[in-house]
Amino acid sequence: MFERTELNARNDRTQALVKVLFGVMTVLLALPVLIILGMLVVRGGPMISWEFLTADPTNGMTEGGIYPALVGTIWLVSVALLISVPIGIAAALYLSEYARDTWMTRAINLAIINLAGVPSIVHALFGVGAFVLFFKFGTSILAASLTLAIMTLPVVIVATRESLQAVPHEFREACWNMGATRWQTIRRIVLPNSISGILTGVILEVSRTAGETAPIMFTGAAMFLPFLPQSVMDQTMALSLHLFAISTQVTDVPEELPYGVALVLIGLVLALNAVSIGFRTWLRGRKKW
Amino acid sequence: MSTVIDSGDADRLDAAWWIDRIVKVLVFAGGISAIVFILGIFAFVTKEGFGFVLKDMDVVEFFTSPNWRPTSDTKPTHGILALLAGTASITGFAMLISVPFSLGAAIYIGEFATGKTRETLKVLVEMLAAIPSVVWGFIGLSIMNPLIIDLFDVPVGLCMLNAGLILGLMAAPIMTTIAEDALKAVPDGYREAAEAMGATRWQVIWKVVIPAAKNGLVAAVLLGVGRGFGETMAVLMASGHSINMPEGVFDPVRALTATIAAELGETVAGDTHYQALFTLGILLFAVTFVINLTADLVVRGIRKK
Amino acid sequence: MVATSTTSKVSVRDLTIRYGQNAVLRNASFEIPENEIFGIIGPAGSGKTSFLRALNRMDEFTPGMSVDGSITLDGKDVQTWRNLYALRRRIGVVFPLPVGLPLSVYGNVALSPRLRGMKRPDLDDIVERCLRRAALWDEVKDRLDALGSLLSGGQQQRLTIARALSQEPDLLLLDEFSIAVDPVTTMRIEDVLKELKKEVTIVLVTNLVQQARRLASRTAFFLNGECVEVGETEELFTGTVQDQRTRDYVEGRFG
Structure with missing residues (x-):
């Protein structure tokens, strides 16, 4: 066997040291999540009540609940999903099932990377220029959700493409050989076996959408509105913008109020994430082939 | 069984064929939508902002003056140097902290941690990524601000340090995830070969895995920079948002993105101020486009090898 | 030598198949008569599977694959078909490695009839009939809801045969079906094929020369992309072959 030389011992020490160092770095990255959550729960927790969730804000948003903001966020997210899920799934189907490795495919991939990478405030500017002004939707749920x-x-495209590609290619070949069209193959075999992965991606998207602020600030969300939206052409309040408003724009807000709003928002987002992660883990455990 | 069908009739374009054709067109439309949208973003932001570039912009002033006073009654100025400095200092500071931590975490999660620990850490990193930016801004405002005032005995805690720390935490998950993917892409054969020669885990990582994953790690850092550069709400709330050429970490600063978010609401569509803000948008779009393109080319570099 | 009483189901003329620049089959010409088993033997890489893919027009799904010359099925060149799906529906294919689709056993066999618009109870009939003909019914009749992709290898192979039969094809292509199947199942499937040839034309690609001898009336020998020999199977084994390479192969001197 190897003799325990001086060099070996030093290598082992370095190894141990490095491992601890990187472990500590990882923990330091992960720790803030727990601390932040802890503080939000401790300070915001007492705010949360059924009334807080179902009452209107009163007295210049320094008292009362968050009902219209909550309803507004649901409106914004739902309409956004109605638009992005079909388009996103179609795009993913194209990339996974139809596209060959051409310049067009590369251009689409680059466009997707850039859509994800362009700053949210630039998306907001686009929303103002395109939907609010050019298409004359005005500041409305429709413009903000678009x-x-x-x-x-x-988010939808990437998650969907991944779960489509997890379906083995030989299933498609087998179907095509039977005379099934591409679409029949997708509908009967590919989609049913990737739908849960797609759903995971959609939940993730909901959580992303619910938390966004910059893109809705100038396109359809208002800091305060005395009424609930009646259609997609109305403006609306939103949780994220409400948090921004009461922590920066409104004076004399009781210190605990924004903690409560932040806790609701982050609770919503993290709960959706947890569902999505749990779903994914469950999927990995299932075996169909 | 073998009913002989007239082949002319069998080769009919039936309903299934037509449906398949229609779906193909729809799906293709979905595919190119991403290109349409990204071109649309460029076109509309440019359309709204280009009036300023043509009419009012003084290129020298724009890039070299630290004075951003678009609403001045007497003499509006549109210098973005201070805003650039603000964005650069916050992003730079964030990267200074975040890059080593993220890469360290990626190596730990990818190469050292196993089983439950690994899964837990990955979930925590994902949760970190899920926190909305307005919540981060609120944390900067309500938790970090008093903390910095107490710890460093400074009058205000909304500053480069605050925004930089927040931004560092925000950019960390994307860097960690992509860096870990890059490490994972290194074939196990490389590791086994080196370990068979008696190298310790760390030697394998340092001498074999990291060099092999170099491009992916660079791409991870680039995307982290892009993320930091474009972040809006958190920076707006935590940076102090005052126009300032920063000299130290406790100076309040102002970022390009935050400027748009804070001022767009005060403008009238089409006026000079409005157009100037869209010009900032063009700049942001161009810079992030270049960063993403570079990251993509760098990653493509690995695949070619 | 040629039995003139039978008509040709498939005729192949000057067929050349390429992947990119690389030709895997060159200038092959032969006839496949109706309602018998036509064997194709030859070592790996001789172009047998590529021929099946060309016949079934799978070049549509294979980037870089190009086909020259002609393959006519019932007098119509497959290259001229517009509705390739309708063409493939007439041709059943069984692969070397069975692919049970991630559907129930029932769903696997019912898939093709369903796509043609068939509903219950006709569906139940055809599923049972096809499973019986593939000699699988007795083993799976109590668990038609079980996942087809989780059956054993031999069962999956018979499932794919049942699935191919559910297309009600007039041409059945089998590509080395016995690779993943035990000898007993192989014999059972061979019996099934002998029955089937009364109604369906069968192309049997195999690298087991004895299997071809047992089943095929006529056999073609492919080698390195060349169709070396076509003739009555027995003649390949006993009689006059024109090419020494054929004799070497069937007598097991290489391959």
Whole structure:
């Protein structure tokens, strides 16, 4: 066997040291999540009540609940999903099932990377220029949701493409050989076996969309509105913008109020993420082939 | 069984064929939508902002003056040097902290951690990525601000340090995830070969895995920079948002993105201020486009090998 | 030598198949008569599978694959078909490695009839009939809901045969079906094929020369992309072959 030389011992020490160092770095990265969550729960927790969730904000948004903001966020996210999910799934189907390795495919991939990478405030500017002004939707849920949908499109595309590609190619070959069309193959075999992966991606997108602020600030969300939206052409309040408003724009807000709003927002987002992660783990455990 | 069908009739373009054709067109439309949208973003932001570039912009002033006073009644100026310095200092500071930590975490998660620990750490990193930027901004405002005031005995805690730390935490998950993917892409054969020669884990990582994953790691850092550069709400809330050529980490600064977010609401569509803000948008779009393109080319570099 | 009473189901003329620049089959010409088993033997890489892919027009899904010359099925060149799906529906294919689709056993066999618009109870009939003919019914009749992709290898292979039969094809292509199957199952499937040839034309690609001898009336020998010999199977084994390489192969001197 190897003799335990001086060099070997030094290597082992370095090894141990490095491992501890990197471990500590990882923990330092992960720790803030727990600290932040802890502080939000401790300080915001007492704010949360059924009334807080279902009452209107009152007295210049320094008292009362967050009901219209919550409803507004649901509106914005739902409309955004209605737009981005079909487009995103179509795009993923094209990339996974139809596209060959051509310059067009590369251009689409580059466009997706850039849609994900362009700053949210630039998406907001686009929303203002395109939807609010050019298409004359005005500041409305429709304009804001379109902006959100385009911004979060890459999330759906990437997740869907991944789960489509997880379906083995030989299943497609077998179907094509039977005379099934591409679409029949997709509908009968590919989609049913990737739908849960797609759903995971959609949940992730919901959580991204719910938290966004910059893209909706000038396209459809308002800091304060005395009424609930009646259609997609109305403006609306939103949780994320409400948090921004009461922590920067409104004076004399009780210190705990924004903690409560932040806790609701982050609770919503993290709960959706947890569902998505749990779903994914469950999927990995299932075996169909 | 073998009913002989007239082959002329068998070769009919039936419903299934037509449906397949239609779906193909729809799906293709979905595929190119990403290109349409990215071109649309460029076109509309340019359309709204280009009036300023043609009419009012003084190129020298724009890039060299630290004075951003678009609303001055007497003499509006549109110098972005201070804004650039603000964005650069915050992003730079964030990267200074975040790059080593993220790469360290990626190596730990990818190469050292196993089983439950690994899964837990990955979930925590994912949760870090999920926190909305407005919540980060709120944390900078309500938790970090008093903390910095107490710890360093300074009058205000909304500053480059605050925004930089927040941004570092925000950019970390994307860097960690992509860096870990890059490490994972290195074939196990490389590791086994080196370990068979008696190298320790760390020697294998340092001498074999990291050099092999170099391009992916560079791409990870680039995307982290892009993320930091474009972040808006958190920076707006935590940086102090005052126009300033920063000299130290406790100076309040102002970022390009935050400027748009803070001022667009005050403008009238089409006026000089409005157009100037869209010009900042063109700049942001161009810079992030170049960063993403570079990252993509760098990653493509690995695949070619 | 040629039995003139039978008509040709498939005729192949000057067929050349390429992947990119690389030709895997060159200038092959032969006839496949109706309602018998036509064997294609030859070592790996001789172009047998590529021929099946060309016949089934799978070049549509294979980037870089190009086909020259002609393959006519029932007098119509497959290259001229517009609705390739309708063409493939008439041709059943069984692969070397069975692919049970991630559907139930029932769903696997019912897939093709369903795509043609067939509904229950006709569907139940055809599923049972096809499973019986593939000699699988007795083993799976109590678990038609089980996942087809989780059956054993031999069962999956018979499932794919049942699935191919559910297309009600008039041409059945088998590509080295016995690779993943035990000898007993192989014999059972061979019996099935002998039955089937009364109604369906069968092309049997195999690298087991004895299997071709047992089943095929006529056999072609492919070698390195060349169709070396076509003739009555027995003649390949006993009689006059024109090419020394054929004799070497069937007598096991290489391959």
